[in-house]
Amino acid sequence: MPYPLDAAAVRAWCGLALEALGRERERIDAINVYPVADGDTGTNLYLTLESATRAVEAAFDGHASTGTAPRLADAIGAMAHGALIGARGNSGTIVAQLLRGMTEVLTAGDEPDRDARDDGPAEALRRALRRAAASTYEAVAHPVEGTVLTVATAAADAAERATGDAATVARAAHDGARTALKATPGQLAVLGRAGVVDAGGCGLVALLGALADALSGDVSAPVTVRADDPLPEAGGPEATGADGCAAPDGGGPAFEVIYLLEADDSAVARLRTRLDGLGDSLVVVGGDGLWNVHVHVDDAGAAVEAGIEAGRPYRIRITHFAGTPRTKEPEMAARAVVAVVPGPGLAGLCAEAGATTVSVRPGEPPASGELVQAIRQAHAREVMLLPNDTELRHTAAAAAEQARTEGVRVALIPTRSAVQGIAALAVHEPGRSFDEDVVAMTAAAGATRYAELAVAERQSWTMAGVCQAGDVLGLIDGDVAVIGADLTATATTVLDRMLSAGGEMVTLVLGADVPDTLGERLERHVRERHLAVDTVVYEGGQYAVPLLIGVE
Template sequence: MPNPLDAAAVRAWCGLALEALGRERERIDAINVYPVADGDTGTNLYLTLESAARAVEAAFDGHASAGTAPGLADAIGAMAHGALIGARGNSGTIVAQLLRGMTEVLAADAATADAGRSAEALRRALRRAAASTYEAVAHPVEGTVLTVATAAADAAERAAGRTGGAAEVARAAHEGARSALRATPGQLAVLGRAGVVDAGGCGLVALLGALADALSGETSVTPVAVRADAPLPEAAGCEAATRAAADGCHHADGPAFEVIYLLEAGDDAVARLRTRLDGLGDSLVVVGGDGLWNVHVHVDDAGAAVEAGIEAGRPYRIRITHFGGATRLKEPAMAARAVVAVVPGAGLAGLCAEAGATPVAVRPGEPPASGELVQAIRQAHAREVMLLPNDPELRHTAAAAAEQARTEGVRVALIPTRSAVQGIAALAVHEPGRSFDEDVVAMTSAAGATRYAELAVAERQSWTMAGVCQAGDVLGLIDGDVAVIGSDLTVTATTVLDRMLSAGGEMVTLVLGAQAPPSLAERLERHVRERHLAVDTVVYDGGQHGAPLLIGVE
């Protein structure tokens, strides 16, 4: 018995899509040769849908607590939003836009269980989804997930007038996508040379198959075909496909970094951002709307890509991945050692990337989950990894991530950094050329020798170690405890510096937040120079929200 196109169907779709991508993830990773042969398309799609599924469950929970049931618009809107904020890689970002395109139609129509109306709504939703993916990609290429999405919409168009309703439209879209996927090696040379189909298109076929199953009530577990029409010998396995793909992968002349971030910005600012990023690199995909966007680009200058986001609006959840080596194959050459650092701002993310680390940028109140840290460790493509949590609240999360990565064969050291300034100190002494244990000791010692402080603004009246503060007071926290309460940011900062330097110090590190006044750094540098002779000062534009100033004293 076919199921109606409603909120329950969307919920079932999410669950079935996760199951399908879970089964296909490794096979899709193995055929990932375009646009970069970095072997993570299946994983990225799975993580994107996982975020979408969590958002849908949250929508159902929220309505249940209010004694109501979510409608189709609520469920599909939550799915699209969850995919947008959790999108990973080129393929995940495109799928997020595809879901947003479907939402634009289904949320507006509020399609009912009536077979004819649901079928027509789904047909138009799939057409809008395919069109929106082309709008999101700076330079569309045929033979990719874009082609597969269009073929699915074409097939849905032909089936919309039949009597089977939305379930028949979804099944037709799935079959149309499967046929288009098989043809992709003849449309894109790199796929033909590797003897595989497009990895992103492969994931979309799995996603549409899950939609068809959710609406028909009939589950199909037929594996998605990953081979071209003239396949490699079956005994060769995915490793042979990887080796065959080497001739078609990007070499040293391709961009070195993948940069992804969420961005709060207006339409005009995003239009300017697209132009700027298009000049910096390739594989540019910008999806979203209504003030929230997901930006994906491949560049050589990761810092410039992040800075462009800062100029456009407020970037966060920044992920910068180095493709690893001059030749980017499906299995990137493993580095001997890498650093993964959690940082609170866009500027610090760029600083870490320039220093060779893999940053995980977060916003206040949005700490990363252990799975996100595990993925960052994987993307570092190293046999040994130094993990810098840079926050005492992340100690257990980071420990769980490190333990998971160790089960996957990566040697991970958790450096006990409690602040971003301690992370900067640890990163400054990192030396991959020495032994692992010696590097751990040096980085841990550098972090431990750095006292840390931050300036914050009190949100409400409360008791502190320094007395009672009122809403709006400036708080100076030293080593995690409130030590100074003031009314002026600069005056409070100089008091904190004097207290910290009274115990000695040779270098002061100042990390300016997004709300720091322009004159703050100059006034503090002058104060240190005049009051504390022989103490050097270094200033970074961290761009963090919440804390207008971070201070480190070594």
């Protein structure tokens, strides 16, 4: 019996999609051959839908607490938002935009003052799928056919031809997507040579199958990931990115950069132009002030800086491709570093040193699954994991243990601050033995005292006395040691206390909102008061902590 297109159907869709992608994840990963053969499209789609599912469940829980039931607009809006903030990779980002396109129709319709329900559920779903397909083309800088974009368009075409209820329309869209998926090896030369279908399109077929199941109660057939039909002769269309983005054959940029961005539409338009000149595989999705940005570049720092100029980037993830040719299977590096960092400047700094980074905001710590995925993306047999935060030690330990079960040798370096992570990364040497590298990095981190300046949010007791809201707190090795009224004065006091026990090198990491002169003034203070101590200053870009200090 068909089910209505309502909030409960969206909830069921999320659950079924997550199950389907969980079953298909490894098979989809295995056919991810382009633009970077890093074998993570299935995993990225699963994590994207996992975030969407959590958001929908949170919406239901919120309404339950008030004794109300969510509407269709509440559920589909939560699904789209959850996918946006949790989108991974090209395919996950495009699927997030597809869901956003559906939401535009199912909540407000395509025309002003017109509700999607005015046409009935079946017609609303037809228009939603058409808007979803169109929106994916708008999000991709250089869309090409034979990718997930083609599969989405075929689904919309099939839905428009279908007659009957919403369940019938959904099943027609799924069937149309399956047919289009089988044709992708003949549209992309790289897929034809590998004898596989498009990985992103394969994930979309699973997603649409789950929608049809949620509305009809029937069970979809498994997704076919190998090409069933005879393949065309080699040398067909120009090779393109398997997730809808044009990409050059052969080598490609060294980094994948992904971040969420708070910015207005005009700033994002300028950002698209700048990032398009920096690299390829550019996808920017979102709206209403929140965007998900994905690009492949050689200069990760420049991509992050472009985001800073456009607005406030966060949840920055930078993955180093290690120069892997795009048309080959990924080569496992001997050893890699995965670092958690609190700001965009530090993310760029660590990425340029060869690390895969996970950037976080205060109050939004990464889950262990996010760290496991970063370890996978490092594509190395041995990984040094730098949590750079005392509060992340258990999460990082769980991620390391999970990665070990997958055959990766992981060492958890006990870094409690980003400045300790910088010190450990500076002595990292892949050429020596694993154990020697662990000892050297751990020793460098342990030899670095760390401090940070923060602003008190409320009156409270500390080890240095009672602080008031707005006071500047100087924390040394995690404990409040200084309470002051001025940022610079408090910082100099902290530096003097730390250097009273000796030191050779001071590292200063400046936050996003500190005065431009702070670094110069502190560097001059160290030079005048503490002879033979060198100082290095970095623009960290962290938002909640004005200053990080390291003393080696």
